[in-house]
Amino acid sequence: MFSTTSGAVRAGARRVARYPAFIGIAAPSSNQCLFISTSTTKAASFRPATLGSQRVGQQRHGYATTTNPNPPLGKKNASNDVPSRIGLIGARGYTGQALIDLLNDHPFMDLRYVSSRELAGQKLDSYTKRDITYANLGVEEVAQLDKDGQVDCWVMALPNGVCKPYIEALNQVRAETGKKSLIVDLSADYRFDETWTYGLPELTKRSAIAQSKNISNPGCFATGAQLALAPLRGHCLDAHVFGVSGYSGAGTKPSPKNDLDNLRGGIIPYSLTGHIHEKEISHHLDIKTAFLPHVAEWFRGIHLTVSIDLNQQMTSRDIRQIYQDRYAGEKLVKVSGEAPLVRKISGQHGCELGAFSVDSTGKRVVICATIDNLNKGASTQCLQNMNLALGYDEFQGIPTV
Numbered sequence: 001m002f003s004t005t006s007g008a009v010r011a012g013a014r015r016v017a018r019y020p021a022f023i024g025i026a027a028p029s030s031n032q033c034l035f036i037s038t039s040t041t042k043a044a045s046f047r048p049a050t051l052g053s054q055r056v057g058q059q060r061h062g063y064a065t066t067t068n069p070n071p072p073l074g075k076k077n078a079s080n081d082v083p084s085r086i087g088l089i090g091a092r093g094y095t096g097q098a099l100i101d102l103l104n105d106h107p108f109m110d111l112r113y114v115s116s117r118e119l120a121g122q123k124l125d126s127y128t129k130r131d132i133t134y135a136n137l138g139v140e141e142v143a144q145l146d147k148d149g150q151v152d153c154w155v156m157a158l159p160n161g162v163c164k165p166y167i168e169a170l171n172q173v174r175a176e177t178g179k180k181s182l183i184v185d186l187s188a189d190y191r192f193d194e195t196w197t198y199g200l201p202e203l204t205k206r207s208a209i210a211q212s213k214n215i216s217n218p219g220c221f222a223t224g225a226q227l228a229l230a231p232l233r234g235h236c237l238d239a240h241v242f243g244v245s246g247y248s249g250a251g252t253k254p255s256p257k258n259d260l261d262n263l264r265g266g267i268i269p270y271s272l273t274g275h276i277h278e279k280e281i282s283h284h285l286d287i288k289t290a291f292l293p294h295v296a297e298w299f300r301g302i303h304l305t306v307s308i309d310l311n312q313q314m315t316s317r318d319i320r321q322i323y324q325d326r327y328a329g330e331k332l333v334k335v336s337g338e339a340p341l342v343r344k345i346s347g348q349h350g351c352e353l354g355a356f357s358v359d360s361t362g363k364r365v366v367i368c369a370t371i372d373n374l375n376k377g378a379s380t381q382c383l384q385n386m387n388l389a390l391g392y393d394e395f396q397g398i399p400t401v
Ligand SMILES: NC(=O)C1=CN([C@@H]2O[C@H](COP(=O)(O)OP(=O)(O)OC[C@H]3O[C@@H](n4cnc5c(N)ncnc54)[C@H](OP(=O)(O)O)[C@@H]3O)[C@@H](O)[C@H]2O)C=CC1
Pocket: 089, 090, 091, 092, 093, 094, 095, 096, 115, 116, 117, 118, 119, 157, 158, 159, 160, 162, 186, 187, 188, 218, 219, 220, 248, 249, 250, 251, 252, 253, 373, 374, 377, 378
């Protein structure tokens, strides 16, 4: 279904010529976050199921199923064949490095600037399409490059709470010049800001992402949890999400959560109430969710066990069918009967959902999800959003086969 980064065909040796700025995207009519409800959306047209033995769209169990109400835009959004110039702020970090690897294999993404205070002056070896040297780009330098029309898309891969001055400076350039370069922020800082588009393409209206200039990339745990919960939105009373992340989730700054001596031989609970992703899941799905995060000694990959109290009796088979219907045609979401294993998701670009274990009352289901926090939990999702908003195919440059 999805392949590892290392298995990808590397197209990076090619050099990208200098091209004029891409200006083909219309200004957004609305940046509001638009989630598609699976419980109320009726399938516009019937499509036979390819994933199960039953036909999709039939009401054989008393509650409506639907084919994917938010399918990939495909050719409708793939009109741009001009490269886009990218500036990456926070390029030394784990998510920044994962994104650089993806951009290196992308035919239209032309990385121009990588910012790091620690690595300033050093060559970026992992990018082979052009020679790039790390620079320490402060707010003024970024604003000047933007004003000079040197960058089409800025990606912010900074710790939470750091990027606001950059955004304010870019907004000032917009106000002064009318220029509108795209901004994608990987931090949690704008995930609750209604003037930004929350970019979880399988759940957010894709056409809204395509029209946006300010995209907040979802959190890693929050992405897996929302993909695991969304199809049951209309049947869910409340949910408990137990999550364990590899320690790359804690970033590169030394802390007890990425200290291998501290992690060895066990898992460590933290932020057991009030984690930002608890708020993020509850806010964007409108489901009362308790989130219980842990960190473990492996490097990358998240396991989530999601327990959902249902408002009616349901069977495991029917719930699984709802998920298969909801994610029909999605290249980065895999639904299966078995519980997915975290050791198998490392380096993969999608999210796997499985288990669908229903208790004896028929009113509680447990679903397991796995996701690579640095890929679909951050950089792969960022690239989906960049592709959509810059007018390329959403999955361009993402190994999905
Ligand atoms: N790691 C993960 O699994 C995920 C992370 N995220 C989010 O993505 C963002 C980046 O995470 P991650 O890559 O793990 O973080 P890292 O700690 O690995 O990297 C942070 C980057 O920001 C730079 N930086 C740190 N502090 C400052 C500062 N005050 N001013 C300017 N630059 C600074 C660092 O470079 P230098 O010090 O050299 O300047 C480094 O490049 C975070 O907001 C995180 O919450 C989202 C989903 C998943």
